[in-house]
Amino acid sequence: MERILFTHSKEATKALGKQIASFLKVGDVVLLTGDLGAGKTTLTSGVGEGLGVNEEVLSPTFNLLKCYFHGRIPFYHIDAYRLEGQNIEIGLDEVIEGDGACFIEWPQFIEPLIPDEKLEIEITNMGENDRRFRFFFEMGDYGWIESLKEEEAA
Ligand SMILES: Nc1ncnc2c1ncn2[C@@H]1O[C@H](COP(=O)(O)OP(=O)(O)O)[C@@H](O)[C@H]1O
Ligand SMILES: [Mg+2]
Numbered sequence: 001m002e003r004i005l006f007t008h009s010k011e012a013t014k015a016l017g018k019q020i021a022s023f024l025k026v027g028d029v030v031l032l033t034g035d036l037g038a039g040k041t042t043l044t045s046g047v048g049e050g051l052g053v054n055e056e057v058l059s060p061t062f063n064l065l066k067c068y069f070h071g072r073i074p075f076y077h078i079d080a081y082r083l084e085g086q087n088i089e090i091g092l093d094e095v096i097e098g099d100g101a102c103f104i105e106w107p108q109f110i111e112p113l114i115p116d117e118k119l120e121i122e123i124t125n126m127g128e129n130d131r132r133f134r135f136f137f138e139m140g141d142y143g144w145i146e147s148l149k150e151e152e153a154a
Contacts, residue, residue: 003146004132005132005135006132007130008130010039013042016046016133016148017044017047018047018050024047024073025141029101029102029104029117031107031118032044032103032105032121034124034125038125038131039131041058043133044105045058048071048077051075051101052071053069053070057075065079077105078102079104081105088112096113117140118140
């Protein structure tokens with residue numbers, strides 16, 4: 001199943017993240033792909049806001065993993081960018097499909113750790129403030145992508 005949405009501002013992308021947050025369940029795994037500056041971290045920070053984590057979700061690039069425990073469900077944010085070509089057996093499997101929802105930037109660098117049931121969000125930079133979000137999944141309970149509203153994201 002596939003869904004395509006557009007946003008035209010950083011704020012709209014955060015609002016889209018908030019909508020996504022309302023549907024998330026424990027065990028959900030969401031992969032974020034797209035170039036540097038596409039909006040992966042921005043979308044994720046909207047998700048954090050929507051879950052009610054009590055701190056701003058920032059890029060974990062220098063942390064690899066950030067954990068947020070004060071929202072509706074535990075929220076894990078992985079940025080695998082720096083793991084390219086590294087040993088990836090560092091225990092990330094415990095948070096992927098763990099007791100919360102997990103968002104992963106640069107999932108291609110930890111491919112062996114990615115489960116079959118996941119939602120992928122491919123973000124494309126269409127110009128200065130315009131971003132295209134392609135949601136798709138083959139397995140898992142992510143049918144709610146049909147319910148995401150473009151109005152709120154515009
Ligand atoms: N519609 C939009 N959605 C998200 N970010 C946008 C948008 N338009 C412009 N931007 C800018 O693009 C950048 C996205 O950065 P970031 O979310 O850190 O990207 P990534 O994590 O994919 O590298 C930010 O500087 C943001 O202000
Ligand atoms: Mg990022």
